[in-house]
Each structure stands twice: as C-alpha cells, then as structure tokens.
Amino acid sequence: MDILSSTLMLAYILSSSSLAIEIDSIAESQYLTDNMTLVSQNETFVLGFFSLGDSPKRYLGIWYKKIPVQTVVWVANRDKAINGTSGKLILNSTGNLVLKENETIIWNTTIQKQARNPVLELLDSGNLVVRNGGDPNPEDYLWQSFDHPCDTQLQGMKIGRDLKNGLEWRLTPWKSLDDPSAGDFSYGFLLSDYPDLSVMKGTKKQLLIGPWNGIYFSSIPGTTLDLLHEIDYVANEDEIFFTFRPNIEAVLTRLVINQSSRIVVHYVWEDTLQIWKQFGFISLDVCTYGVCGPYGYCSVADTNNVCQCLEGFTPKSPQSWSSSNWTQGCVRNEPLSCNNVTTTDRFVNYTGLKVPDTQYTKVDKNISLDECKHLCLKNCSCMAYTNSNISGNGSGCVMWFGDLIDLKKFQENGQNLYIRMSGSNSVLQHGHKMQVIIAATIAATFGMLLLCLIYRVRSNTDEKSNSEEYVEGYVTDSDLPLFDLLTITTATDNFSLCNKIGQGGFGPVYRGKLPGGQEIAVKRLSHGSDQGITECITEVRLIAKLQQRNLVKLLGCCIQGQEKLLVYEYMVNGSLDNFIFDRTKGELLGWSQRFLIIYGVARGLSYLHHDSRLRIIHRDLKASNILLDENLNPKISDFGIAKAFGGDQTHGNTRRVIGT
Template structure:
C-alpha cells in the first residue's frame, strides 16, 4: 500500500514536469512568432531568409519600398535578381539590384542573413552569387532593415549598450539610381544598366568630377562623355538645376538658383530620383500628380552637349545637318573615322605654326563660342598686348581677350588675357554665353590668294565666292558675313538663308531653308539662269554622308553648287601676282581680267594658268632620243600585252574544259542551288544565276564567314545566346574574337525565307549604306546552313518598347519624334537616294531596330524588290507581308509601289504616337480599327485622345498633331493621294510646311477580333501561305 507521502511526492513531480513542458512550448511559440514578425515586416536577422520559390518579400514600414526577387520587365528569359523597387509599382520601378552582374538562372534562390553575418544571394545548392563581404561575425544582434528611404541597412547592436552601428548600406553601394537621402561624394558612382532589360553594369557611369563639389562627369567606358561644367573664373558651367544639386548634396549645399526648373519644397524631394540611363543620359525624375514619372531635366540634351563632341579643333553646331566640322586651316586627324561619323580624334593643323612669327601666322576670329578651360591667364592692357604675347609663344594655340567693367570701389579697371597652350577643345558655335575666341593658324592655310575673302567665324570663303565688293569674284557676290555671330548667309531673290557648310573641293555649299514653304517647288530660291549657282539637292542634303551618332535634320538642308570661275578680275598687273603666267588685259566681255600668257591656258579647277608644251620646237638629239624612247616603250608594251593575252586565253580554255568535266555531276542535282552552297565562290555563282538580271550582282562585296567562326562566336548556338525566333528561324547573339558583338540570323530548312529571299537580302544590304538601315557584316553558306551576320542592336526592336507598359515610358516624345524622322529618312534613301530604287514591302515596328543611342534602323530586306529608274509600280501573284501593315491595293490586288511602303510607314507612325498595335486594337462602340479610331479622332478634333498617355508631360503638341496629320495622309486608300517619302520628310522636318487635310484611310472598320481574323493577312487568303507571312520577332537583334 502506497503511503500518502509517496503519493504527494508523485503529484509534486508530475506538476513540475507539466509546468516545465508548458513553459517550453510557450517559449518556442513566442520565438517562432518573433521570427515570423521579423520576416513579415521590414527586417531580417541572422539565419532568416527570403525564398524566391515562396515569393517572399520584405516591405519598408511605411510601405514605400519592397525587396525581393524579380525578373526585369521585358526580359524573355529566366534570369532572377534580388532588388529593391517602389512598393506597388506595376511594372516594377527598380532602384537597386544586388546581383546585377551575376543573375540566378532559376527560381530556387534565397536571400539570407548567413551565419557569418553577411547578406547573401544563394542558389538552391548554396552557391553564393552576391554578398555584402563584411567581416565574419557570429553576433545574434546583426540585422538588415529596409528603410522608407529605399536604403537597405545592415547594422549591429553593440553588446553592453543600446547603440547601433551601421556596417553596410545600399545607399553607399548604388546601381543606376540616386534616391533622396543619398549623398554624392568622390566615392559614389552610378552605373547604368546594360540595356532596358539587363541590369548588368552598362557603358555609362555618373560621378563627382575630380574638380570638386557641384562638378559632375559621365564616363562612357574609359572616355569622358559629358561634363557638367568648367572650374575656375573663365566661364561659368552649363547651369544645372539647383534642386538637382540640392538633392545630390543631401540637402546641404548652397547652389545658384535656376529659374528654368521649378524649385521643390523638402517634402516633394521624397518623390524624386536620379537615373543614369543606359543610353548615356543623367535624368532627373519626379512622381507627379498624374501618378507617372515625369522628366524634369536631363543631360546631355543634344549632340553638342557631349563632352568635346567634335574633338580638338573641331566645331560643333547641333542645328546643322552635319554637326561637326574642322576649323579653317585644320583637317580631320583620322579622315576615315571622321567620314564614318567618329569625330573623337578631332582635327589637326594643315601646316605648323610659329615658322616666321607674326609673318607666317594669323588668327581666326570665332564669335560666340563655347570653349574648354584655358591653360593660363594674365592682366593685359589691350588686346594687341594679348595678341603679341601669343605670337611670341610658339606653344600658344589661341587667346581670348576680355575687358572687365570698372569696379565701384577703386574706380580702376582690368582686362584679362586667356591663353591656350594645349589643343583647343569643346568648341561649340552660337553658344548663348559664348566668347570671341582667336585661334592661331598658318596664313598659307587660310589666304591662298590676295583675292580671297576673310574667313567668317568657322567658315572659309574660298575663291571665287564673295562676301564684299573688295574680295572674291563679284559674279559670286551673293554672300554676307555677320561679324557679330561669325555666320555666313546666302542671298537669293526669294530670301536670305544661313550657310551651314562650304566645300571648295567639290564646289558645293549647304544652306538651311527653314523659311521656305515648299523647297521642292521648281521656283524655290528663284535663282536666275545667269547665276553661277545651281540647286543640286532640294531639301535633303545627302544623309548617307552624315554621322550615325548625331541626328541629321532632313527636310531643311539644300545643297547648291557653283560654276568654275573665269580668270580673276583685275585693275592692274599687281592684282595678278597670285596667278603666275598671267597679265591684266581686257577680256572678250570687255572686263579686265588676269588673262593667261602665250602657251598658257586657264584651268578653272586649279584656279591657275597651266603651261602648254610645244613639241614642234623640240628638235635635235633631244627630240630624237624622245622619239626612240617612245618607240621602245611602245614595242615593250605590245609584247607584254601579247603575253598577257596568251595567258588569259590559255586560262579561259583550261577552265572551260574543267567546267565541262563537272557537267555530269551537276546534272545529278535537279536543284543546282543546293550544290552551290559549298563555298563563298559558289554562293557568288548562285547570286549571278539567271534569276537576277541587269547589274544586280555588280559591286557584291560582303565578307564571307566560316561556319566554325560563327559557331565559336555564338557558343555553338547556345540557348543563352538566343535573341528570338521567327518564321525564318532563330536569331543568336555572338561575339567575334575582337570583341565586336554580332547578331546571326540562321535560316532553318523550313524557313519562311527561301533561297531567293536569302539572295535578295545579301544583295540589297551589300549595296545599301545609310545610318537608318541595319548593317550587314557578312554571310555564311555551308551545307544546308544559310546565315546572315548583322551588327548587334542592343535595344532590340521598336515594338518591344512602344507596346510594353514599362518600357514605353523610356521613350519620351523627343525620342519618338526622332525615331519617326529616322524611319522616314531611311525609306527616302531606299525609294530615291540609293543607287537602286527599292521597295521594302514589309515595314513594321518589329522590323525597326534601335541602336545604343536609340537611332532607328530598318531591317529585314528579304521581301524587298528592286525597281528600275523609270518604274513606279509592279504586280505580283505572290502577296507577302504582315497583316495590319499592307496597303489595300497590295493586299487585295497584288499591286505594289513606293506608295505601299508609304502606307506601312503611316501605320507605324500611328502606332508609335498611340502606343497601340494596329492588329490588336478594337473599339467596340464603332467597330473601329486603330486607323479608324485615329481618323474619327482627327475629324472630331479630338486627336489628343489618340496620344499615348505616357507622353502627356513630354509631348510637343504641334509636332504631335503634325505626326497624326502626316500619318493619316500616308494611309489614305488611293495610292495617288498618299505623299512620297520626300514630301513626308519635308513635312515632318519643316516648321513652315503647309500640310494638306487627309482623306478617309483604308481599313477603318473591322470585325470583332477573332482568332481567324488575327491569322488572316488579306481579304484574299488563297494567295497566302504560312511560309509567305513574315513573323514579328519580339526580341531584338
């Protein structure tokens, strides 16, 4: 029998055990709850993690920012990154990326505070893809917290007290975005993304300049790309918005207020950010009342804002078609690069200076110039003292004299002489706050004759052109020099026009015709028949000669030539000293001219008298020797010619016998094209086959790529390098051994593009060279493989931007308008300015590729057709193209012409400005297509309803309405009503052009969209096959 004492003991032990278990489970519950709360809110502790598989994120306490895993908007692959974005933004507006250069390939990653106290991005196997790289710590007090400022902070609570020490923060390790609360110092660098869907480190970086606070610089790789200003007292920098500087200084610096940008109160700064864009622009953005990010300020804003855009001694003017030119007396340092649009090498002197001091050198007087910082300065009493100081110093390249106003206190005055002993850089014409610069040149490089007019700013006035009655030839006295601006103008009966360039070698000059209503009118300029000037290119100075880096302003540039001059006018023999073998005599027209002497003849090209040789006076031994020499040379030449002819005939007969011997093997191939695939020579034979007539094969000179080199470049066509898939086959990205990136278009055996299209594309692009056409680098044919190698376009295709909710915001109005102009210029070149007349037949937004600077380039010439000079239209039974872009006469009747491309261009314009697809748009109230909606909006004077809403802040209303008008003109039903591309370029580029009202376009009403209607490409479906339809490539090349 159990005693009471034992029972009591058992009860006590049982109660103790139960109480202990209850306390343990309560502690475990509280611990788990605290960990869950930690992850669910805004912080992470040691051993806590965020799982990509579970979709975990942390959100700042005020719900302003969120951290987690993401795939970049617009990306077609499975790359995963850890980043911070604005909470609730859709699509995500990412402000920071952890593993930007090392993405995960799947969704099994985790973001964790590891046991060593570091934040890490890990894959499913535990491999580290990114880390904060702090010293190892086992402290349980280390935490990571996402703040409402967007800053991710790793801190440690010191043992024994309550102080917190910050160990690492994302604000000191940014990617491409600067947020309020950050502070720009010498250690902070913003690095752009590689492209809009690739957060990897790009080409551009923004940081504080070494010259100090409030001076900033953008680097393009290792080259200085943009500079915010110039230190020192010489000239104030391009003024940046005070609110921009205030934000960069973390609200602590005193800046000069700029009224052009509104001042922001402190609370509004919370909704601003700075972004280093992947195309090289530093952008200042603000979240506005319309709940969109508005661009407040950006730089570089034009081609001349780029640092030293035209190189040393090169002058920049963004209003000109060709923005860069060498100063008079200078020539391109690298002519090949200069002609190709790369001006970085700048210009160098034609002749050296300081040969005979003041005798050999003069100074160019350049007005209203922006110029880089001088090398030295001193107080000078007069400009003459400044000039003499420069002439006495052989290192002096230029000087600038500036008089300072009398001071109030002492009543004294002082003037400064600025000296450039190094090459002069960063030159820009007609700069608002520019100075009058004197650049030293050799007199022989400027004044070829005493009759030459003085230079006018950056323009040499070559003989016989005249800017006054005392220089040049008065027959050519049609020019004026504005001595205050250094600009030259051309006077014509119809008005006065600014001259942008003069080329004495080709006897041509270019004027700006902005005030002309229609410069293609035959009466434009109204030049007299007796005038020595002739219009040679109306409203379209050749864009093929202009740089791809800088925009060509087509539609307002006119090229004019001048006739070679007669002998120079004179009043006495002294006036003829610059023309040897001439004397001052009366000419047949009655005027005194420097007429050539006996045995001399006037050469109007070299502007000199050239002596004629009289062989009848060469007698005696010398004449006999000459005759003997002529006979000997003739005999030898005949012998060599006979030997070469024999060799040629032998080689021809040998090749003919060899070809006959191969005949039996060729008969075995019913399709000879397959046999011709084996080598570059055979591909050329294929292109020269009977299916191409005329001179189609002349000048065919495209590099041939070996298959092995393409396999290596594309990593054997790995999926990681695949850019997209179309009906023709896949497109791959590759890299050549020299580092050049390429895009390889690989035509599959079941491709929609056959042998003829392949030949067509190689042939056409080989003959086309224009900044708005994609460049073919080469081709490869081996076995069944047919491949085309293009330049790689980093920003892919236009449709991937304008039809994407996030990416469309990257294209503001100026960019879209420049893209429209670029496409128009490319089509104009195809239709009119290239050596062949070409109709593209498949123009659409997916065939417009965007370069690094958003320059548009037309691609895919597989369906293009070559026209003769007199042809205007053709008919085909094989209708090919893309639904939504084909003109009605082509889709229904197979009739195509240059006006078919004009129709497609009109559709592209309306898609660009509306941000909507023509093939996917449907308005149920009126059963309208996109073209119908645009037409009714225009007729009801509600054209702004068509505007892409992301353009509300940046849109230029006049340019927008012009684009709507021109777009509707292009899609009119009757081809004869549509404008030509030359008229389109003029209407878009001119501020004074009269644009007619459009008529009703084609295809304005459509049935309710269905699967069948989307698949159809015409009202005559029997003329189509799947192989004949071009497929939109969503990814770029």
Template sequence: MVTFTTYQRVPCVFFFFFPFLCFHTLFSLAATTVRIRQGDVIRDTKGETLVSDNFNFVMGFFSLDNSSSRYVGIWYYNVPGPAFIWIANRDKPINDTRGSVTVGVDGNLVVLDGTRNPVWSSNISSLHGNGSEAVLHDDGNLVLSSGNKVVWQSFENPTDTYVPGMKVPVGVSMGKSYVFTSWKSERDPSKGNYTMGVDPEGLPQILVWEGGRRRWRSGYWDGRIFQGVYMTGNYLYGFTLNSDGKGGRYFTYNPLNGTDKVRFQVGWDGYEREFRWNEAEKHWSEVQKGPYNECEVYNKCGGFAVCDGLDLSVCSCIRGFEPKKREEWDKGDWSGGCKRMTPLKDERNSTSSVGTEEVSVGEDGFLDHRCMKLPDYAHLVSSMNDCEGECLNNAYCTAYAYVIGIGCMVWYGELVDIQHFEKGGNTLHIRVAHSDLGSGRKKNRIVIITAVVAGLLCLGIFLWLVWRFKGKLQVLPTVSSSSCCKKSDVLPVFDASKSRDMSAEFSGSADLSLEGNQLNGPEFPVFNFSCISIATNNFSEENKLGQGGFGPVYKGKLPSGEQIAVKRLSRRSGQGLEEFKNEMMLIAKLQHRNLVRIMGCSIQGEEKLLVYEYMPNRSLDCFLFDPIKQTQLDWTRRSEIIEGIARGLLYLHRDSRLRIIHRDLKASNILLDENMNPKISDFGLARIFGGNQNEANTNRVVGTYGYMSPEYAMEGLFSVKSDVYSFGVLLLEILSGRRNTSFRHSDDSSLIGYAWHLWNEKRAMELIDPCIRDSSPTTKALRCIHIGMLCVQDSAAHRPNMSAVVLMLESEATTLPMPTQPLITSMRRSEDREFHMDGLDVSNDLTVTMVVGR
C-alpha cells in the same frame, strides 16, 4: 420577402469568410517586414519582402522573363513593371527559389542560396556580430547598422541607377568614388561594359565610360546646371554641389517637385538617361538622354574640330585650322581631327628670314566662337579680371573661357570634344597665329561686297521713288549717312497736310515746328527715317532685340558711335497718330534714373519710330529666367533691382507731372543698363485710355497674363493699385527665379499660390531661388516675401500704395500687416474654364482667363 431574405443572408456569408480573410491578412503582414535583425530571414519560397516605412520601396527576390535565375533587388513599391534601383547578387544569381536574405552571425547582411552558401555579402570586416540590423529607408537606401552606427549602405555601393538622396563624391574627396555600372544586356543585370560617375580628376562633370574610354560627358558644373547639355530647361536641373565640412564635396539631387519619382540610369547600351514616373499614364517617361545625338558622342570630330548637328558636313575645323588627313576627312572619317595652319609665335623663332631681310612675327590673338560646348580637360585659374592675359602669358595655353559660376578656364594642348549649339552654350576664345586672325573676315568679303551692292541698288530705287512722288511729298535735301543723324539738321518726311494738323494739335512745351526741325528744342530731336534705317542696318534680324506688343525693337548705332534702341511701331498694332503723339509728349516729360530715357522719334507716312537709350544688358527676364545667367543676380543685386523698380513706379504714380499707370509691368519691361541698374520701359503706352489715370474703367485691356490684377483682368478696372499688384508678382519672380506662369500644370496654379502655401506653412524661405538661398539674409528675404504677399492681395483696397511699398523696402522698422489668402489659390484649378471675352480689344497677345467657382 425577397429583399428581407437577401438581407438576412449577407451577415451569414460575411461570417463564413471572416476566418479566411483574417488568415489572408495575417499572411500578407507576415510576408513583409520593415527591418532584418540577426536571426531574421527573408525567404524567397514564401514571397517575403522588406519594405520601407511609408511603402515607397521594397526589397525582395525577382527574376527576369520567367528565368530560373533569382536576384535580390530594390524597386519602387506599387509601380507596374518594376524599375530596379539596386541589385545585390547581380553577378551570382540563385538558380532556384530556395534563396534567403539574413543578417549573419558576424553581423553582415548576406544573401544565401538554397545550400546556405553566401552569393553576396556586405563584407564589413570590423563587425563583431552583436546588434546588427538592416532597414530599407523611404528614399530607397538599404542601411546596415551596428550599435546605432551605420556601417554599410546601398547608396554607397550602387549598381546602375542614381536616385534622389544619394551623395556622389567629387573626385576622391570623401575617400570613395561611386561609379555606376550598366547591366550586361537588357535582361542580364550582371556588370556590363559602361560606367557612369563624376570626373575624378578635372572640374566637376558627369561622364560615361566605355571600358576606360570616354563616351559622353555632361559638360562642366557652373553651380546651377551642367553646361554641356544642350536642352537644359529642367534636364539635369536640380543637382547641388555640397561641402561635407571636412574639405570634401559631393553631389545631391532634388527634383523640382518633391513628389516626383525620378531616377538616372546608365543603360546597357551606353546611354545615360533621366526617367520620371508619369502617374497619369502609368509609365516611366524618358526626359533626357546622353549622348542625345551623334555630336554628343565623345570627341566625334577629333582635336581642334567642332561638331554641329545642324550642319550637313557635321564636322568642321576651327578657324585657323585644317584637317590633318584631308583625304580621310573628305570621306567622312573625322577622327584624325585638325591641325594649325600657322604655328603660334612661341612655336617658331621670333623672326623668320626672307632672303636677307628679317620679318617680325606678329603677336598671337584669339578668335571668338559662341554657343559652344566647352572642350574637355579644362583647368581653373585664379584670375578674375584678365583671363585672356593668363592664357597669353603661358606658351602652352591654346584657349580660354570665362563662365559665370565657374570662373576663368584655360586649356593646354589639343582641344577635344567641342560642339556648337543652336543656342545657349558659352563663348570659347581660341588662340591662333597673328596671320590667321583675319581668316574669318576673308571668308565674309563676298557677303560684304554683295551687301554693299544691294544697298546701293536699294538707295537708287529709293531716290527714284522720291523723285517720282515729289509732287506728293515734302522732300528734304539728301543727307549723307555720315551726318544724317545729327540733331540739328534732321526732319522727318511726312505728308504736308498731316504735318499742319499735327503742328496745330501740339501746344505749349510740345510744339512741333516745321522750321525748327525739333520738338521743344534740342532735347527732343526728330530723326530722319533713312538715318535710323542705316543705323539699324535696315532693321535687320541680326539687330532685332525683341518683339513687343506694339512692334519690334532694334539695336542701332549712330555715326557718333552712340548705341540706340529703336521701337518700330507696328502698323497693325492699332496705334495711330494720336497714340504716338501722346507717347512722345509723355515720355519726353518724364525723367528718372529708373525710367528708360527716350532720345527722339521719327515719322514718315505710316512709319513711326521711337529712339531710346540702349540698355546693354537687355531685359530682366533674360537673366532672371535663364538657368545660366541667373547666377549673376545675387541677393544684393536682386534687392537693388526690386528697390529701383519700386522707386521708378512711385515716380510714375506720384512724383511725375502726370500720374501714369503702367498697366503692363513685367520682367521683360524692366531693362538693365551696363551696371545692372533697372529701368522701367513702355510706361507711356496705356496713356491713350484717357484722363489723368487716377482710376478708370476701360473696354480695352492692355497687359500680360499673370501680372494683371483681378479687377483689371475681369472688370477692366484699373488704378495705381493695379500696378502694385503687378509689382508684387514681379517681386516674387525676382526672389524665386521662376515665372508666375510656370505653375500652370502643377498643384499650385500660380507663383502667388505657391508662395502663399509656403508662407502659410512657415516655409517661406523655400521660395527663394536655390542659387542664392544660402547667401540670402533670412530676415530681409522673409520681409521681401511678406511685402510681395501684401501687394498681390485680391482687393485693391487692401494693397499698399507704392510710397508705402518703398518705405517698407527701405526701412525695416516699419511694421507690416498680415496678408490675406489670395482667392486664386483656392479657386483656380486645372479644370478652370477659359473664355475669350467678346468686345475686348486685347493687346500684347493677352488671353483673359475667367475664374469660375465650383
């Protein structure tokens, strides 16, 4: 009975309140509108607002800290603690709640106070008052139209905030100059002391002014990022410089994730900030700030001086310069800057008299300063090949720099606002007098002398140890550093018993003879360990090129001047003599223009070294994932790299003497020679797992997360199709300029998932790196993406082999089958569980992630 009675009462209660609910709903709908026409009024007393179509933004009245002053502004809809992106009457607040917004009889949008007097107006004089209406768009832009023609918009009349969708002109190319003006204080939105905008005169860069004085600058735009922001990453990343088709240019901004709420603001305290809305924590996160530190304050150290936040002295004069006012400088007042120690050649007579003898003046030169924020007031010159000559030929030129994406930049007169970065930045070439060119070397004399003495001591200790243990070692005659690396007279020092075993185990073309001093003749020399040590400056950190899974790699230089790369195999890597012998035999036999060539090896006790040809441009990832160097890889270059990798991999799989499965193909294992030609490295390391590598199962997984095929990562099964999968991932990375693992915290769990979604939605061109998208041939780009999707299919049987891949890349006549959706795009999410697999010997810092169905 109780249950029945309660059930009977529910409809009664509902119908009792139904009229009230209907009235409340109608009132709520009446309180908001999507457009304002002539005669329409938004009243503060009724809490009425103007909203965008999809409820992204809202315009209405507001006050700050319970103040009686009322303003009309635009803010994000349903975001706690409103962030105001635009304010109409910022300098003329209304003192009560009787204000209103309407379209006046003259067609202008106006804000009226309680006595119907205007406190703000769009103030367009050419309107005739017929058919005007105001609409708030979903990007936050308030637009006034008359006769289907836009006559005014808030994006062209900003206050203190920039949001995606705004077009900011560069210079006065669009006939306007949009400047963002800060609030007067944290709770007073009237115009303050700071403004922000694009440099109206020089090369494009963002500036913050205090009054008419520069306070901060972003550095120059290189087509990808602003060069002067130290921690680039995603900071100030996403801007694009566009052309309006009429000779004008303007900046726009698009966040990497289109759903992100992002805004840039010049604060009342003079700082430029980038904010992103954190939906999980419900607050605005500050992700970038300028000035970030004291060195980013404009011209902190004065002319011809460098600011370094990591240096205790903060400010220092450029080499060849000294403080103008030494006393003030020593007290920490660096504003006076520095002056030249020696005038340039053109600043004095071509000869100077010393008694009765004339002494000629040497030619000016340049000192290189790396990792620098380039000085302000740069000039762009047309020279593409001889930037240095352009500067030398102008008596007023004081420095030059060549920046990818910008070109040849020169500076005249005093150099201001220079900063040294720990990493990144550009190389600045500063002009100094001939006599000052060696000043940098003089400062290093003590260091050089100390190094020489230390080297002699180490050599003495080494010779003593050789003499001390001569009964246990087979010692060769000492070889001088000038001739120790000749191929004809070197032999590694190693245990005699081991050498006999090793000599017996090598056979045929890979015979190691103790008398011959070589592996299989002169084409495969064995270097003396001490010679390689000298060539690499005793494996110094300065010579270190990188850290691989089997040990570090160092740059070296032979006495002949030839540069080499030396892999010093780690004793803790688990790689023993068997593995090393195997790698020597394999790589010595494999020769291809897209494979790195091995020049020799060295063995001394447990020390095992491989000597490779040196690749001056290092590895592909150094360019592909660097926001600055990335611009050097245009569409043509990327296509050539993709095809070169494919041909090299095909050689390993089909055309080499032994079928080789790489198992760790990735961007860091693709090296680039001086002509940016790709060469695959580390292709012999996995050979130790046995057989001729047609197909196998292993309990030791060698590879890198994100590049391994599902059957290899989960079951230990590998085949040539495992390399095809890795190639597909690498191909998608080259096209997009993004790492496969950069999607771990996004809706798409990987680059593969992201690519599939774009492919499936017919938006595949959005995958192409933005810096080459406009210049990429659409048909070829889509074909490459198609091939990549075929290579990363879950089933190895569905993937093409490398011969088919090469044919697809080189012949557009080949018909491509349709790929299937990779399973990882539908199964892996942020809640996936990670398991460390017991019993697996995992190399290269690998974490194996198991996919668990839900």
C-alpha cells in the same frame, strides 16, 4: 517562422515608415529565406526577391512599392543569379550582409568598421543601410547600397568618387530587360583638375557630358533636370560628386543608364497615365567623343556639316575631311610664335561652346579671368582658358594644355573659350577690320532708321487699307496683343534667311527673340494674298483664346501695311515630320515617347472637338503641323483652314477638297 522574419513582421505592423531589422546579440547570425519573397518595405520602396519574365533565376533587389509595373532600382546579386527559391539573406554579427543559395555564397558585403548590434534598414530614399544599433549618429553607416549603384540614380544618391575611401559611384546599365548584369557602358566622373562627367564604353571615352561650370554640365546647357530639381555639385579633397534633390516633394523621378543610343534617361512618374515619362535624355548621337579631332567642333543641328573647323583653322587632311573622316581634326592657318621667352600670341574668344576634354587642365579658383589670361600666355603649352565657374559674373580659372579635343557648338547658350592664336592671325585682323565696318554700318543704319521713322510717322497718318482694318477688327475683339513691326523685324534680324525655320502654304516661318529674351516663331503671311488674310483671321478667331497644353499658343500678331504676321511660342524641336521621316532622328523616339506624342495629339483633338467653346475641326492635321517642345511634348499648330461649328452641331458639308 525564424527570428528575423518575426521581428520583421512585428516591426512592419508597428511602423509605416522606414523598417529596421535588428540582430539578436546572442545569435551568431539571422536570416530570411526566399519563401516570403518580401524582405522589407516602407512607404516608397520594397526590398525583396524577384524574377524577370518567365526565368527561374532570382535576384535580391529594391523596387518601388506603389507603382504597378515593377521598377527595380537596385540589385544586390546582379552578376550572379539564384536558381529557384533557395535564396537566404543573412545579416551576421560582424554587420555584413551575405546572400546564399543553400550553402553557396552568391553575394556579400565587406565592412571595415567595427559593428555593434548591427541594424539593417531600408530608408524612404531607397537606400539600404547597415548601421550600429543605438548609434547617436544614425547616418554613420557601416554599409549602404547608395555606395554601390547599379543602373539607377535616385534623389540624394551620389555619382562621382569617394577619394578618401576609394569608392567610385558610377552607373552601369543592365545588359537587357531580363538580365541585370552590368552592360558595356558606364556613367560617372573622369578625374582631373576639372572633372568631366562622362559615358564610357569599357575604358574608352564614348561621350563627354562636360565639367560642372557652376550652372550646368558643359555639354547640356538648359538641362531639363533643373526644372524639377536642384543639382548639388561638390568637389574637395575627400570627394567629387553630384546629386539632385526635388523642387516638388511628391514627384517620383530617377536617372537611368541604358544600353541603347538614348544612353541616359530622366524618368518622371506620370500618375494619371500610370507610366514613366521620359522627361529628358542624353543620347549617343553623331557627336561622339573626338569625332571632329583637335580644334574641330561638332554640331548636331547641322546634319550636312557635322564637323567644322574653328575660325582660323583648316582641316589637317582636306581629302579625309571631304569623305567625312574628321578624326585628324584641324590645324592653325598661322603657327604660334611662343618660344618661352617672348610671344606675340593672343587669345580669341570663341562663344557658344562645350569646353574640350579636361584631362590636361589646371584649375585655380582664386584668380580672375584677366590673371588667368596672363598666366596662360606665359606657358607655351597652354592653349586655352576660361572661367572655371560661369555663374554670376564668372570666377576662377581653368587652363587647357595640349590640343583641344571634343568641342561642340550650340545654337544658343554654351560657354566662352579663349583659344591661343598667332598675333598676326587673320581672325584678329578680321576683328579689327570688323570694328571699322561696324562703326560705318551703325552710322549708315542710323540714317536709314531715321528716314524709316519719318516715313512711318507719315504713313500712320494716312488712311489704313481695307484689309488692315478688316483684320485688325478681329484682333481687337479677341484681346490678342498687337506687336509693333519694328519689334518683329528686330527680333528676326529683319527676316534673315538664317532665322528661317520653315515654309508653309501661306508663307515662311522665322525664329526670333523678343527684347526680354523670349523666343518666338513668326509666320509671315504672303503679301497681297486673300488666302493670307483669311488664314490670319481664322487663326486669330479660333485659337487666340484656346488654352490647352497640346495646342500651340498664339502670342500675338502684327498687322501693318502689307505685313500680316502671327507670333507663336517657339518649339525648339521643330515639327514631328523632322523626326519620323529622318532615320537618325527617328532613333531618338522610342516607342514610349511615340505613344506620349500620339496621346498628346489625341488630347488636343479631344479638346477641339468636345471641350472648347466652339467645335473646331482642324482639317490639315499632319506630321508637319505637330510641333515638339523641349521635352518632346506635342502641340497642334496651323489652324489656317480649320472650321468651327456650333456646340450642338454634329454634321457639316464642304464644297471642295481642302487640307490633308
């Protein structure tokens, strides 16, 4: 056994944490051959030689130590494999790592700093570093693997640019599961005054995830990453980057870029299932870069109208637009009046957007939004502005010059963008007219509400209907919250068709938002239907007190006159059938995610059949009754025709065909 191997084994026996390999100052270089396979390890990671599948090709890489399925997070020689077990890792006296196959150099580092007694160390973070032995600043590395990422971002690893030293921290995917060489895509920042996090295909923009706005990257409001981590974003003269650090210390998590449509995936290790669970992802959907052209916005939610023009704009080529070729974009209905001397132009606030491509932007972090507006108005090339940081009450200024490209529209969240329009534009005139209409509407509405209130007070003094008393008795016994009808009608905008998200056998389902901001789904049972009353009672009686993560939660109900309303937690991804029977959406569900959905449904059924206080048979289990939350976790819904049995009952009879 060579000197380095002996030192390595002794160091591992003496220390269970990070492992250092020190170079004998007398020797020109020390090395470890591939005969041992394992080079170094700590409590979390392993550095060693490995193969993929049945291939004889060998790579030097880092993977998780305690995870049974080998998960490689970094590969030194990803573009040039070693044939067989003739690999040899050398740490020479200059502090450089050299990987050889016999006497041929396969891979090496190039250190610019002066090395003194160099030490190779695998840190608990998964970072492989070379540092000077005895250096009072142990983090002053001569070289580190975190500066040369592959397809995986680990906690504490930077994605961005080192402007001082000319490094780019950018992820690139493996070409395939058995080929770690760099694929076509890459994930990192595009430099500008307001840097865009992006996915590139070669040198072409494929997807702009957006700039950091102080809370999130503009294209992904409410990202799942911030549930488990804090995101740190830094932009100064020396570097631009973001990292993430865990809120939960023990969690194992990683971001991976792939060659598939689900391009960037956030994985979390599920220890009980012994699998990597997809906790969130960024996909290459229909809203690829610039698909809607200038001043057109893309909306994933509306598959029939993927691209639409901003209000006040029309398609530049109506013929191309009607044939789903939107790249020419939109033009203003009325031209701007700016001539660098005088202008009647104004700015219109467009809400709920991902901001456009930031290539031609200018940022001033020290001025207010009002100052930003006046500065933009003076420059005829300035087409839009907004706060550079939207946290708190907003701060700073970012201005766009030239056409606005790559806008996206969100159903909720998103940012404000103030876009330059002609002062005589109908959008502005419409705004003035709307103020008059709104004032008149408020007065009329107030009168109607007053009449309704008087009627309601009188109605409440009347004797309740038999059906209302019948249902309310079950609600009282279940301790389920009772909602006021006015609260539900306000939350759903008076059961607006715009808020209708489904239609069941017992009535429509609406999306709503309570005064505190909580989103809800409201099932409105058909008026005067005995079936509706039966379903309402069944739902309340069976699931009001059930607590299991794979059962949809019933938040409360409203029983008032002819109205019988059930209020549930809102599932942002709708029902499973919308995914598996839709070719486009179906591509978003990989086999691992499908397995997790199946497993979740099975866990919910197991609870109903064996672990709840009553044995409950659903009797209408189908894809449309499996709802998916924001993380695609499944929840069984619609217990209207479910049947309960005693805890020791194993058989039951039915006199009619029912359900699915």
